[in-house]
Amino acid sequence: MMTRRGFLGFAGAVIATALGMACTQEERPVTTPTPEVVEKVVEKEVVKPLPAPPWEYKKLNPDKVAELAYQGYMGKTFDGEKLPGKACCFGAFYAIVKSLADEVGSPYTEFLPVASIATVGEGGLVGWASLCGALNGAAWAIWLITPEEEAKKIIDELYAWYMYEELPKYKPPKAMKAELEPFPTSVANSVLCHASVTNWCKASGYKAFSAERSERCGRLTADVAKKAVELLNAVHEGTFVPAYPLDEKTKSCKGCHTKGSALENTRGKMACWSCHTKEGALRIEEVEGHPKI
Amino acid sequence: MMTRRGFLGFAGAVIATALGMACTQEERPVTTPTPEVVEKVVEKEVVKPLPAPPWEYKKLNPDKVAELAYQGYMGKTFDGEKLPGKACCFGAFYAIVKSLADEVGSPYTEFLPVASIATVGEGGLVGWASLCGALNGAAWAIWLITPEEEAKKIIDELYAWYMYEELPKYKPPKAMKAELEPFPTSVANSVLCHASVTNWCKASGYKAFSAERSERCGRLTADVAKKAVELLNAVHEGTFVPAYPLDEKTKSCKGCHTKGSALENTRGKMACWSCHTKEGALRIEEVEGHPKI
Numbered sequence: 001m002m003t004r005r006g007f008l009g010f011a012g013a014v015i016a017t018a019l020g021m022a023c024t025q026e027e028r029p030v031t032t033p034t035p036e037v038v039e040k041v042v043e044k045e046v047v048k049p050l051p052a053p054p055w056e057y058k059k060l061n062p063d064k065v066a067e068l069a070y071q072g073y074m075g076k077t078f079d080g081e082k083l084p085g086k087a088c089c090f091g092a093f094y095a096i097v098k099s100l101a102d103e104v105g106s107p108y109t110e111f112l113p114v115a116s117i118a119t120v121g122e123g124g125l126v127g128w129a130s131l132c133g134a135l136n137g138a139a140w141a142i143w144l145i146t147p148e149e150e151a152k153k154i155i156d157e158l159y160a161w162y163m164y165e166e167l168p169k170y171k172p173p174k175a176m177k178a179e180l181e182p183f184p185t186s187v188a189n190s191v192l193c194h195a196s197v198t199n200w201c202k203a204s205g206y207k208a209f210s211a212e213r214s215e216r217c218g219r220l221t222a223d224v225a226k227k228a229v230e231l232l233n234a235v236h237e238g239t240f241v242p243a244y245p246l247d248e249k250t251k252s253c254k255g256c257h258t259k260g261s262a263l264e265n266t267r268g269k270m271a272c273w274s275c276h277t278k279e280g281a282l283r284i285e286e287v288e289g290h291p292k293i
Numbered sequence: 294m295m296t297r298r299g300f301l302g303f304a305g306a307v308i309a310t311a312l313g314m315a316c317t318q319e320e321r322p323v324t325t326p327t328p329e330v331v332e333k334v335v336e337k338e339v340v341k342p343l344p345a346p347p348w349e350y351k352k353l354n355p356d357k358v359a360e361l362a363y364q365g366y367m368g369k370t371f372d373g374e375k376l377p378g379k380a381c382c383f384g385a386f387y388a389i390v391k392s393l394a395d396e397v398g399s400p401y402t403e404f405l406p407v408a409s410i411a412t413v414g415e416g417g418l419v420g421w422a423s424l425c426g427a428l429n430g431a432a433w434a435i436w437l438i439t440p441e442e443e444a445k446k447i448i449d450e451l452y453a454w455y456m457y458e459e460l461p462k463y464k465p466p467k468a469m470k471a472e473l474e475p476f477p478t479s480v481a482n483s484v485l486c487h488a489s490v491t492n493w494c495k496a497s498g499y500k501a502f503s504a505e506r507s508e509r510c511g512r513l514t515a516d517v518a519k520k521a522v523e524l525l526n527a528v529h530e531g532t533f534v535p536a537y538p539l540d541e542k543t544k545s546c547k548g549c550h551t552k553g554s555a556l557e558n559t560r561g562k563m564a565c566w567s568c569h570t571k572e573g574a575l576r577i578e579e580v581e582g583h584p585k586i
Contacts, residue, residue: 040332050403052409111343113346119436119441126445129559129561139418156419193561194560197559258502265500266494
């Protein structure tokens with residue numbers, strides 16, 4: 001028998017024990033719960049760097065590239081649509097790179113907006129009349145596309161062809177600067193804009209800043225781009241055979257004057273007689289009646 | 294007074310109540326805790342076209358660019374780390390573009406792998422000795438960075454400075470090809486590799502394919518890159534003042550021979566007398582005892 005007091009004491013103890021047991025024995029979260037970790041994926045756009053050249057090449061249509069180069073020179077299409085650059089160097093560079101953006105896609109497509117910088121090569125580099133812009137632009141494009149060894153062979157062939165060939169040959173569907181029939185041609189004997197232009201002006205009778213001379217350079221740009229693509233195609237197919245060695249006189253000069261020779265006092269592949277003869281480069285004193293400077 | 298049976302019944306009820314109360318009345322976390330969100334950044338590479346130049350410019354340190362250009366020419370750093378190109382054109386182009394990739398970041402960073410194509414400009418373009426590669430590469434870089442009008446002014450100044458200045462001036466911390474003290478200098482009188490190299494060989498006595506000539510061109514590349522950056526900085530700050538006009542003789546020639554003149558039979562800014570005088574360009578027949586070609 002238990003007294004009331006005894007019971008209360010006992011009941012209290014029971015309750016306390018029950019409480020103590022209740023919330024410890026059962027596994028109920030009583031401490032700070034471990035939060036559930038949820039991953040929120042945040043995409044950060046990082047522009048992919050362009051891959052290191054050379055890039056992929058696919059055979060191009062030389063005539064189509066010629067047509068695009070001519071329009072590139074003119075700074076607009078035959079339909080009057082503005083292009084992102086102009087003149088010789090841009091014409092050649094853009095025609096090749098744009099054609100590959102169409103044929104191959106990436107990375108030419110991502111690179112294409114940069115092609116506008118080739119405008120720098122205009123008139124032998126910002127009008128300095130040094131290296132012909134079409135040749136300069138074509139060379140940079142070739143190096144983008146082909147491994148070094150092949151690129152050098154292509155450029156050597158292209159430059160020699162340019163020196164010795166009667167040009168221009170290209171005929172646009174519609175002349176954008178001047179229509180002349182037949183169109184006057186000349187042999188440059190040089191890769192330099194200065195000599196190339198002067199020789200054409202001499203042969204044609206047109207002035208150096210005329211629309212006709214501009215038309216000539218536009219067509220020449222088309223010829224250069226076309227030739228570059230023909231060479232790229234040939235190398236791509238494994239059918240390339242050099243057909244434009246340096247002329248015999250130049251080779252003879254180089255034999256004593258360039259690499260490994262007795263004198264070894266200069267460098268280059270430009271036709272020497274183009275500057276180092278009276279026929280090549282007149283002097284003031286040789287021109288009768290020429291004012292003294 | 295309670296019987297034992299009565300007590301147990303009562304105690305049981307108390308315990309049950311206590312249990313029931315214990316874990317409901319108190320505010321203990323029983324529901325799912327708020328999850329902790331952890332952001333995980335995942336870089337997603339997107340293929341994006343490069344933006345159309347010109348791009349952003351930030352003032353560069355000309356001496357640092359010079360040092361990088363010299364190493365670019367050599368194709369490796371002072372520590373022997375290979376660089377993605379070599380020679381004059383690459384040296385100048387790469388030094389400027391890489392420096393801007395470091396200072397500005399995008400889009401130079403994405404473009405940078407393409408800089409290797411500037412190797413094409415070596416030796417006046419694949420050894421043709423036409424336009425000096427350092428000048429060629431610098432010009433393309435300038436056009437990438439600056440709007441056309443300013444770019445033309447910078448290039449005109451850079452090219453004229455190159456023609457008339459006694460060079461090289463740059464001194465590497467450690468010569469990579471040849472150490473000569475003092476280092477021979479010369480005046481190019483031309484933007485053409487052929488004439489520029491020949492004049493230095495004449496002045497220094499070293500051969501055209503020697504290590505000394507290579508060292509000279511490496512230092513010259515550094516000078517060109519440094520000058521280009523000085524001009525870019527000046528234009529950027531609005532302090533550019535042209536200081537290298539064409540020489541008086543050349544201006545005089547141009548007065549009758551180039552744009553808008555009476556004859557208008559040529560183009561260019563190269564110093565005419567550099568080729569069109571006996572002092573400028575010797576002919577075979579003028580060299581005593583020279584073999585006929």
